[in-house]
Amino acid sequence: MSARNSAFQSKRFLAQAVSTTPKIHDQAKPSSYKVVVVGGGSAGLSVASTLAETLGNKSVAVVEPSDVHYYQPLWTFVGSGLKTFDESKMAMSEVMPEKAQWIKDSVASFNPTKNTVVLANGESISYDYLVVAAGIQTNWGKIKNLPETLGKNGVTSNYSAQSVQKTDEFIKAFKGGNALFTMPSTPIKCAGAPQKIMYLAEEQWRKAGIRDQTKINYFTGLGKIFAIDKYANELLKICKARNLNINYFTDLAEIRPDSKEAVFNVLAGDAKGSTLTLPYDFLHVTPPMGAPDFIRASPLSNADGWVDVNKETLRHNKFDNVYALGDCSSLPTSKTAAAITAQSAVLKSNLLGDIFGDSKEVAKYDGYTSCPLVTGSDKLILAEFSGYTGQPQETFPFDQSKERFSTYFLTKEIIPDIYWKAMVKGNWDGPAKYRKLFGAA
Ligand SMILES: Cc1cc2nc3c(=O)[nH]c(=O)nc-3n(C[C@H](O)[C@H](O)[C@H](O)COP(=O)(O)OP(=O)(O)OC[C@H]3O[C@@H](n4cnc5c(N)ncnc54)[C@H](O)[C@@H]3O)c2cc1C
Structure with missing residues (x-):
């Protein structure tokens, strides 16, 4: 990867010299681009910045409807x-990115x-090329009464910019x-966040x-x-030491705001198919x-609705000039910003290889992801692993499963x-080069 990365720089100058894309100003948006990036979140910007710098002025468009960019991993700390x-x-x-054309709209x-x-x-x-x-x-x-109860009477979520301060x-x-603290059975972003806020x-x-006077239940x-x-x-x-009760295979289905009750579907075991109703004071x-x-309904999606990409190269399985990364992709690893650090390097390397015609050296993503499991206001467990192998992939030369202030x-x-x-x-x-430096596994 590092050889390829340093090649970015020389390619950048080459691209600027040979680019046929005319320089245009913000008020004159073209309708055609070398690369269109859909989404200006963590993944979109980490890719678009390098591509715009490498390919030159307005060769890259970012379609992004939001006025605000959020660093969502901070919301665990904001909520506490x-x-x-x-x-x-x-x-x-x-x-x-300064050299990218921001198209302030959604892709439909x-x-x-x-x-x-189509916007x-x-x-x-x-x-x-499309990213x-x-x-x-x-x-x-999908949870009955959640939209109208969120942010009121003890019901909150760190997963929304609108309610995170309510937490x-x-x-x-x-x-x-x-x-009560809940975690659904569906894939989610940062699978540790539902429990981090419980510890805090x-x-x-x-x-x-x-x-x-407090009973704490995690569902x-x-x-x-x-x-x-x-x-x-x-x-x-x-959880045992701090008397936190864990309930498995239970999905929140309904909130009853008048009686302050939460109703759960039981997904497994003897009670499978039944519901469980609990009163709450904080939820x-x-x-x-x-x-x-809009992805699920498109030709880009796999059977589960995600953008169907090769798990190593991040290239679409049917459309060669399409790539995807981050939470909307089919990459079978835990969906985190940390994972995107490694994914973006691979995607940029392979996409620039396509553009500059030297796609011999194919970069491969190994499923790296990370979840800083905050367990208190001065400690955490820094989980780092490959979602592909299920094996830890730790950066530091110490046991990261222990709670530490340093992490x-x-x-x-x-x-x-x-x-x-x-x-x-x-x-x-991402931290791969430090992992090698520290000699960690
Ligand atoms: C509470 C919480 C805690 C977290 N903690 C961590 C953590 O500790 N560590 C970690 O690594 N990760 C954490 N994450 C996860 C991390 O924030 C996400 O995995 C990451 O932001 C995913 O990046 P993304 O670019 O795929 O999606 P996003 O960053 O969500 O960006 C998607 C972008 O696409 C745009 N978009 C949506 N629809 C369209 C459309 N139709 N057309 C154009 N643009 C569109 C959106 O406006 C948005 O800007 C946490 C997330 C939350 C909510």
Whole structure:
């Protein structure tokens, strides 16, 4: 990868010299681009920044409807009052690569046989290469009464920019009673986040002297607390020591705001098919998620709705000039910003190989992903692993399954800086080189 990365620089000058794409100004948007990137989130910007820099002015368009770019991993800290909401966001205009054309609209549909995307405003944009990075869809409406109760009377979620600050407010206002935390059976982004907020809330209630009056229950639609045993085993010890009850194979189905009850579908075991109803005083919901509808309905999707790409090269399995990465892709690994650091390097290498005609050296993604499992306001377990092998892929030469302050500080103070200063600018390929440097497995 590093040889290929350094080749970016020389290719950049070459591209600027030979580019046939005319320089155009913001007010004159062309309808055709060398590369169209769908989505200006973590994945889209980390790719678009390098491509725009390499291919030159306005060769790259980013289709992105939002005025604001969020660093969502910070929302665990925002929801527990350890960071402000403002620290998690930046105006899209500030992070959009200078040399890219920002098309402030949504993609409504794809027409990969004609190399075009159709925008919500009806315009058609054509491309030589397409990169799909539109994230995952949060399906709030799939839980009865959730949309109308979110942010009210103790019901909250760190998974929405609209409610994440309510989590902090409701944790601090809580006076004891039943606290429920949910995790759905669907794929979600950052599979650790539904439980991280439980550890942080429990710590606050303990410090506030109301722990004895508080029952904490975690409901997961899955059969394990975390996919990788090395970390799951430590998390189970923490739950036991801190009296956190784990309920497996239970999916939140309904909220009854008048009686303050949560209704769960039981997915396995003797009670399979029945429901379980519990009163709540505090309810942190992780909504079911899935592939975005406009991708699911397109020729780009696989049977589950994700953009159907090769898990190593990130190239589409049917359309050679289409790539995808991040949460909307079919890559069978845990959906995180950390995973995108490694994916974006691979995608850029292979796409630039296509453009410059030297696709002999194919870069391959190994499923790397990471989840900083915050277990308190001064400690965390830094899970790093390959979703392809299920094996840990740790960066540091110590056992990362143990709670540590150093990895907490790294996650809370250093990684956000790396994100804003390097990742969205296309200059952060993840920790692989440090892993080699430290000689860790
Ligand atoms: C509470 C929480 C905690 C998390 N914690 C961590 C963590 O600790 N570590 C970690 O690595 N990851 C974490 N994540 C996950 C991480 O934020 C995501 O995996 C990452 O943001 C995915 O990047 P993405 O670009 O695929 O999607 P996003 O960053 O969500 O971006 C998708 C973009 O596509 C745009 N878009 C959507 N539809 C369209 C359309 N039709 N046309 C054009 N554009 C469109 C959206 O507006 C958005 O800007 C967390 C997430 C949450 C919510």
